[in-house]
Amino acid sequence: DIQMTQSPSSLSASVGDRVTITCRASQSIRNYLSWYQQKPGKVPKLLIYGASSLHSGVPSRFSGSASGTDFTLTISSLQPEDFATYYCQQSNSLPYTFGQGTKLEIK
Amino acid sequence: EVQLVESGGGLVQPGRSLRLSCAASGFTFDDYAMHWVRQSPGKGLEWVSGINWNSGDIGYADSVKGRFTISRDNAKKSLYLQMNSLRVEDTALYYCVKDVSGSLIRHYGMDVWGQGTTVTVSS
Numbered sequence: 767d768i769q770m771t772q773s774p775s776s777l778s779a780s781v782g783d784r785v786t787i788t789c790r791a792s793q794s795i796r797n798y799l800s801w802y803q804q805k806p807g808k809v810p811k812l813l814i815y816g817a818s819s820l821h822s823g824v825p826s827r828f829s830g831s832a833s834g835t836d837f838t839l840t841i842s843s844l845q846p847e848d849f850a851t852y853y854c855q856q857s858n859s860l861p862y863t864f865g866q867g868t869k870l871e872i873k
Numbered sequence: 874e875v876q877l878v879e880s881g882g883g884l885v886q887p888g889r890s891l892r893l894s895c896a897a898s899g900f901t902f903d904d905y906a907m908h909w910v911r912q913s914p915g916k917g918l919e920w921v922s923g924i925n926w927n928s929g930d931i932g933y934a935d936s937v938k939g940r941f942t943i944s945r946d947n948a949k950k951s952l953y954l955q956m957n958s959l960r961v962e963d964t965a966l967y968y969c970v971k972d973v974s975g976s977l978i979r980h981y982g983m984d985v986w987g988q989g990t991t992v993t994v995s996s
Contacts, residue, residue: 767935800982810918815982853918857980860932862920
């Protein structure tokens with residue numbers, strides 16, 4: 767199975783900060799990488815698909831990029847509503863796997 | 874409005890069975906692959922199983938393979954998960970999730986999530 771390793775596991779930041787979360791795949795997944803946001807008590811929301819494509823309705827401050835087996839989610843200027851847990855997920859090969867999550871907290 | 878409503882969760886003893894259902898509305902159900910994703914209390918997301926639009930492709934997480942069976946009824950716009958030989962570690966909130974495409978293989982994300990149904994496995 768493909769392992770997805772996210773870093774960091776948790777992160778403290780302030781409103782207005784630029785934040786980067788990384789996800790590393792244990793083998794090539796091409797660009798079959800999605801990012802999800804989950805707020806406490808809420809269902810996950812799709813942010814990014816295909817490593818770098820923004821899902822409909824997602825603010826443009828969110829972006830994704832890829833370099834080999836390393837994938838990055840960037841929030842250009844943190845807003846109060848962005849404090850949440852973020853997950854990456856590979857869909858290149860079954861079984862699909864999620865990263866362990868990155869909890870983004872207010873500093 | 875696109876909506877997924879899960880049902881069938883509950884408290885069950887280890888080794889017993891449970892069948893989850895998911896009723897879809899607001900979209901053309903048979904155009905899309907569907908998934909089950911679970912989340913144990915206070916833990917992360919775990920993909921459990923997926924099925925393509927016509928049930929031709931099916932996949933399972935290693936942790937449930939041989940015990941769980943996913944199926945769908947396009948006429949009823951419903952997704953199912955038959956869970957047998959349940960274990961304590963299967964305790965979780967189970968989400969029914971819509972894919973962005975009809976293909977299970979190499980998809981580009983899951984865009985609609987139900988509110989989930991809770992499964993508790995305990996003696």
